[in-house]
Amino acid sequence: MATTAVTAALILLAGCGGDDKKSDSGSENNGGTSTSSPTPSAPAFPTFDPPMAFTASAAYPVPDWEGRAMFDEAMPGMVGQVALVANYRGVTGRDVVDPSTAWEVKSTAADTTTVNDASKPMAVKVDGKDVAVMAYAEADKGNGTQKPQGLVLVQWIDVATGQKLAEVSTPVSTVDGSFGNPELKNVQYDPETGQVAIGVSASDRLIVKTRFATVYADPTTKKSTVVPGVLPGAVHGGVLAGAKAESKENANDAGVVLVDGASGKVTKQIPLKQGDVEPLTGGAKHAFFYGTLYSRNTMKDVGSLYSVDLSTGTVVKSVPGLPEGGGYDCTWDHASSIVCRDSAPSGQHEIFGLDDSTGKKTWGWTTESGERVVPRVTAAYHGVVYVQTEKQAVLMDAKTGEDLPGASPSGTPSGSPSADETPSSSDSPSDGNSSTASGTPSDQKSAGGSDMSLYDGKLGSPGAVSPYGGVYTQLPQGSGFGSSDLRAVLVYLKPSA
Template identity: 25%
Template sequence: MALACSLLTACGTGDASRATGGAPPTAAHTSAAASRPVHDPPATFATKGARMPDGLLTDVLDLDNRLVGPTSVTLYGKTAYVGAFDHVQAIDTTNGHVTATIEPAAKALAEGNGTKHKAGAPAIVTIGGTPALLTPFPVQVSGTGTQASHQAVEIDASDPATAEVRWRVTLRLPEWADDLGTELTATAVGADGNTGVVAVSQSNDNAVTYGIDLTTHRQIWVQDGFAATGIAGGMAVGWDTEKYEAHAAGHDAATGAPRWQGQYIVNQSVSALGPHFVLLQGGHFGSEHPYVQLLDPATGKTKQQLPVPLSKGTCVYDEKSTVVCHGTGNGTDDDAAFGLDATTGKTLWRLPDKQADRIAPEITTAWHGRVYGKTKNGPVALDARTGQDLPTSPRIAPVLVNGSAGLAPDKVDGWKTELFVYPATD
């Protein structure tokens, strides 16, 4: 079973000393960052980037160095927050320096004997009108008296401007998480209103999702056997796991109550595409014939069938009005790019266009009306609503963008692919 979130995301390193306990950025870093202009969306990026931490692209690049899974990075202002199972690094996107580190108060789970834990990207949520960085850490809680030691998830809420932890809450994980050698992945899914959603999954398909009141810092609901991967239309969407089978599912984000469940499909991935759609990619059981659908997040019913090339492709919501998709055909004429209205699902444009002698770019991400990608001619940018080429090359093909920077993979030592951060210049 694939427990996938939205694709087309990215990641980040630094040589600065590692601060502890959520220390704020240094004054020098804060001053330099404050002077940088914001571009919404960026048209160009610097040609020289700063290397991000090693390993951020592990398991999320295919053989053609295309991003096929989510990375553990979130951009906020001029800072990239890089998640790991036992810490979060705040990285200045101007120079790649680590300015602060957030660590759990409890003891992080140990690794060894082949056991490796993972983390999703931290989530930016709003609590009482104020932004917060939500990060879950799998931790070990020592036994006291007759209470046995057990695994738990510690959820930290931090100030995204300073990386200072505001509050923490620790929740008991199900018994399956206590098994020796269990590999856990903790992900901050996001928030719906005042409810934060956090998921913890196990490599052998066990999963649990929690709903947290972001004001009182208390657990509202828990659903063992459900792995949330996104939030759309008031629903936490993801997977129900039943006897080693996975079914796409939707649970009420405020209460955790089950609302719908799809049929069993193999090699599935599911992601929220803005407030109006859920993307389901998979294959029919038995034949494994691939297909891709846009679902109604409230009911799970199919709103639109998308072309088969997208069954192994990627889609991204530009956080404005458009969903942009790219399907890979291993270099054949099946390569295709699409722009869809994020509210209606209507196709706005499609490439290739043989009549106009236009090919389909490999789309790497889209943000605020601009599509970023590349062709054999180099990096390109398109208008998200029309699909038309924009006159200025972005110079890089970023996989994650905000108004201050873009993150893009590049070769290190001529062979290894790592992530770099490039400041926005225009």
């Protein structure tokens, strides 16, 4: 039976924000020659750059798995035309143009290795291909005469085929029981080259004799470099910018360094004279940092924003809206803007935008500074910021911070299931034409593994975006919630404008 179409659309803009180009991924052109009776081609798939309106089109089950760690959450990603979901186990991809195409790449195949941490899927280009990058922190218990060691594993995956283009495993620590297990602090990546810079720490010291370090890895050379005492703020064209901690307590000499990624050599020292410097994120031209310095007059930390030009090392200083911020989570739109939101779970909140071309703060507000609420940022892409308020998903202009005009999202779609139509825990979704427990085929399920009866009918803001749409995760609902079957549901949003 045909898959039920979800009719509710998340129309966040009155007009299209990009070119309404069509993908030819599902079409046949007979090698470019025409005949008198051409073979009917599949409907062209709509793409928008950036997408500014969505329809919930598919819901993929994310099964729970034996041995899952407490903090192992499902993380969505969107690389080209492939919707991704990742966890410590690995990453799974589903082609949204051809939903029958699906693959999984596991984080590790060794029985002696456990995964302690994983990054979100990162979208890059390698040799013109759409590639997903995954980084894992692992502990290898060793076998034979090999000693236990902590590793940072990086995989570059061709999303069209699900095949690994490259893989680099870098030893970063020794492991003695629970001590020495590495953890990921933060990840920066270059979408143009696929180069990554991964901040890593360990419960004991790393093999480079520091608490923190950066692992730089390149898919072309398939080599890595460990830069001690540095957490990455940006990587672009082989240049790494990172935060350097104080030389000793109360020295107030924390700053930034520029590093040649391939060799690990520091090429420039940039003193900021701060007590602490935390990396935010970087674009193609600048890296951004948040510095704090204790004031003896006020007996409080004073926060400042810094940008560093990746070519010259030139510094631009800005002032955050909150006098005592607790840190920020930032997202680059892969164009010219970075948007940041404070990471505090409660209290006053702040949101602001940074210009990658100038390194300057361009807009921002706090819960104290005006009538606008501070939304939760879920994604940014090519000039658009995707945010979520308590009531609805909203689009914002990445350059100005202004709301983009559009209608509010509609409610539960007419094609979504009611509460009594939610599948029971025995209705485990699978690839192929699934059927309900009674044996009657379900209109909600498709041959591609999507099961729209898992969708809760509440359209959310995408957590990852490409011209082919967006994805986010929701909790399982209905009678299946709380069972051991599903950990999450991956909702795919098809672009409609």
